[in-house]
Amino acid sequence: MPELPEVEIASRQLRGWLQGRRIVSARAERSRVIRGQTQARFAGLAGHRLTGIERFGKWMLLSFDGGEGLLSHLGMTGKWIRRRADEPRPSHVRASLALNDGHAVDYRDMRLFGRLIRGKTQQLRALPALRALGPDPLGGIDVERLHGMLARTRRSMKEALMDQRTLAGLGNIQVSESLYRARIDPQRPALSLTRAETERLASAIGDSLRATLDDEDSPEPITYVEEGGENVFLVYDRAGEPCGNCGTAIRRIVQGGRSTYYCPHCQPRWRARATSRTGPVRAPARASVALQKAARRSPARRLRVIQGGRASQPMR
DNA sequence: AACGGAACCTGAAAGC
DNA sequence: TGCTTTCAGGTTCCGT
Numbered sequence: 001m002p003e004l005p006e007v008e009i010a011s012r013q014l015r016g017w018l019q020g021r022r023i024v025s026a027r028a029e030r031s032r033v034i035r036g037q038t039q040a041r042f043a044g045l046a047g048h049r050l051t052g053i054e055r056f057g058k059w060m061l062l063s064f065d066g067g068e069g070l071l072s073h074l075g076m077t078g079k080w081i082r083r084r085a086d087e088p089r090p091s092h093v094r095a096s097l098a099l100n101d102g103h104a105v106d107y108r109d110m111r112l113f114g115r116l117i118r119g120k121t122q123q124l125r126a127l128p129a130l131r132a133l134g135p136d137p138l139g140g141i142d143v144e145r146l147h148g149m150l151a152r153t154r155r156s157m158k159e160a161l162m163d164q165r166t167l168a169g170l171g172n173i174q175v176s177e178s179l180y181r182a183r184i185d186p187q188r189p190a191l192s193l194t195r196a197e198t199e200r201l202a203s204a205i206g207d208s209l210r211a212t213l214d215d216e217d218s219p220e221p222i223t224y225v226e227e228g229g230e231n232v233f234l235v236y237d238r239a240g241e242p243c244g245n246c247g248t249a250i251r252r253i254v255q256g257g258r259s260t261y262y263c264p265h266c267q268p269r270w271r272a273r274a275t276s277r278t279g280p281v282r283a284p285a286r287a288s289v290a291l292q293k294a295a296r297r298s299p300a301r302r303l304r305v306i307q308g309g310r311a312s313q314p315m316r
Numbered sequence: 317a318a319c320g321g322a323a324c325c326t327g328a329a330a331g332c
Numbered sequence: 333t334g335c336t337t338t339c340a341g342g343t344t345c346c347g348t
Contacts, residue, residue: 003341032325058342076342077326092326111325113342129343155319164343171341236341257321274342 002058002074004138004169005212010080011055012217014062015107017082018050021099021130025066028095032112033078035261041118042095045070057133057168061124069121071130081106082254128265133168138209141167141202150190150198158255160190173236176261177208180235187253187272230234 002010026045028034034042048064055061062070072080081090085104089096095107095116107116117124124130134149135142149166150157160166161175163230170178179186182204193201217230231237234244238261239252248265 006341073342075325076340078342110327111340111342113325115343153318159319173341256319258341 002076002078003171003174003212004058004253005209005216007055007058007060007074007140007169008213009216009316010074011053011060013082014060014080015050015053017054017080017103017105018062018097018099020049021101021103022049023047024098024100026097029093031094033094033107033109033116034118035115037118042116044068044118045097055136056130057136057164058171059133061121061130063121067122069119069124071115071117071119071127072107072125073110073115073129074110075115077111078107078109078114081108088293095219119225132165134165135167136169137167137205138169143193143199143202145207146202147193147195150193152285153190155190156187157184157190157193158186158258158260162256162258165250167205169209170256172260172279173233174205174208174212176236176259177212180207180262181208183266185267185270186255186262192272193269228260231311235263237261 023045026042028037028039028042032040043207044065045068048066048068050062051065053061054063058073060072062072062101064070072078077092082103082105083090085102089104090108092110093106093108094114096113097105099105107114117127121239135145146167150160153160153163155163157179158175161170161178162172166169177185178201182197182201184193184201212232235250237259238250241250242248243250243263243266246265247262248263249263251264253260253262
């Protein structure tokens with residue numbers, strides 16, 4: 001389920017779970033998640049302690065003493081979870097770290113699109129997968145650079161923002177959400193974006209990321225975006241529902257094989273030479289009454305609220 | 317070099 | 333009821 005906000009939450013959780021503990025034993029299943037690597041390499045984490053976790057877009061780099069490292073990408077369905085060591089392992093667990101505090105931290109991934117790469121921290125940092133990434137948007141966006149990146153591709157805004165070299169960490173949800181907030185047509189050629197619009201987009205991306213992060217990191221019941229729960233997004237997965245800003249039905253189209261959601265009124269079809277003087281779409285305080293109603297009528301198909309940091313319903 | 321599309325996986329939900 | 337199709341928040345590879 002992971003885009004930047006979920007990975008950020010995951011890294012904070014991992015930090016809390018691993019910091020100050022020692023890994024008693026480590027094991028990985030033979031699976032796609034570890035591709036060419038041997039299981040013995042994972043076992044080599046035993047005896048080590050976490051020294052830090054960094055996030056680069058959707059990647060997490062866990063550093064351990066002795067220069068050992070573990071690079072983690074959650075793919076589509078990857079997730080780090082924790083249990084007491086004496087509790088049974090859930091399904092789809094591809095790797096486990098047993099700790100000296102009586103807990104085990106598992107990497108669970110149904111669809112196997114995620115990755116775990118073991119190695120020296122130094123080597124991992126040098127991997128092309130990391131080096132090719134654009135800057136992380138949570139640290140603030142360099143508008144000049146973003147404008148430059150967009151200016152050199154003929155692809156649509158949607159596809160340009162999905163490219164991890166543009167900005168690292170945006171995924172299918174955040175791109176739809178950001179373009180909606182910035183009132184930009186997702187089908188518009190990226191190279192047509194003006195400097196002013198790029199500025200608007202940059203702040204929309206920041207707003208969208210922070211909004212999702214806040215939703216998922218609320219102090220009380222921690223809410224993760226997963227199967228079956230409330231849809232906290234403005235347009236994502238809301239085809240047919242009224243736009244919270246103007247009431248027009250949200251539309252779904254497919255770009256680069258992925259769904260894009262947008263409001264045809266707030267994000268009018270761009271035509272060459274069109275001038276744009278519109279301001280950013282403001283997020284309704286929480287969600288408009290209309291949206292909340294709609295959400296109750298038809299709860300999102302595969303978004304589920306998970307509370308207390310644990311899945312309320314194991315994936316089977 | 318840049319682009320679009322298929323491939324890689326499993327499971328849930330919708331469609332018939 | 334049960335079989336088939338569609339869809340899913342990711343990257344990577346391959347042909348044009």
